[in-house]
Amino acid sequence: MFDLYTWTTPNGRKVSIMLEELGLPYTAHAIDIEAGAQFAPDFLAISPNNKIPALVDRDTGMALMESGAILLYLAEKTGRFLSREAETRWRTIEWLMWQMAGFGPMLGQAHHFLKYNPGKSDYAEKRYEAEARRLYGVLERRLAGRAYIAGDYSIADIATWPWVSRFAWQGIDLNDYPEIRRWYLDIVDRPAVQRGYHVPGFVNDIPRP
Missing domain, CATH: 1.20.1050.10 (Glutathione S-transferase Yfyf (Class Pi); Chain A, domain 2)
Incomplete structure (x- = not known):
């Protein structure tokens, strides 16, 4: 299970699309960036750069910010959408x-x-x-x-x-x-x-x- 902290932006959609493609269970938490929710202390503890998306892997406790890093993490974890060749x-x-x-x-x-x-x-x-x-x-x-x-x-x-x-x-x-x-x-x-x-x-x- 993953916790996805996101909003309806291109960067946010990258990760929700990836999770859906992988068929992995996740809970989406809306971070309303127009209301300043990205500056909340709880969110900053996960994403120090106060940007969405951020992901927490409940299996490992790994918390990640930056959409590219998250995509690489999920690809490595599952062996999908990133060739081994x-x-x-x-x-x-x-x-x-x-x-x-x-x-x-x-x-x-x-x-x-x-x-x-x-x-x-x-x-x-x-x-x-x-x-x-x-x-x-x-x-x-x-x-x-x-x-x-x-x-x-x-x-x-x-x-x-x-x-x-x-x-x-x-x-x-x-x-x-x-x-x-x-x-x-x-x-x-x-x-x-x-x-x-x-x-x-x-x-x-x-x-x-």
Whole structure:
């Protein structure tokens, strides 16, 4: 049994989708980041950086913050969604790091300036819209001729897909990226993704291009 501390954000959805894909029992605890719940002392004891998601493995007592670390932990614990074959394994980790270091943070900035604060900074809007398009181009080229990012469906896909699900917030038309569109719609139809997207609660239907 796991305790998942999460909210309805791309980073939070990574872990709930992973847990659903694995079929592992877990209890989801809503951390309302809009109300400041991430600063509560009990949560900070688990996630010192006051960010969701965080996970506690009741079997081992292990508490983890950072979505990428949690995905790696669950993959290692179960032997799923991270190949044991060396090249595929490292390609998966490589693209997981790409998502964590670039795709997620830069799209987060696009959300901030394009959706939540339009008109505040023309420079920032142009910068992050351009960077979003550049990163989508990187992913588009990676997916050309591949069903998934790093071989079979893996934690690289699980980490990246929730960020693409906010394509409208980023000013992105997925019809401009046919390889991403094909990959995105393939993953949308996975039952575990449909369940995990709505943890800890329903906000909206999963966007479709």
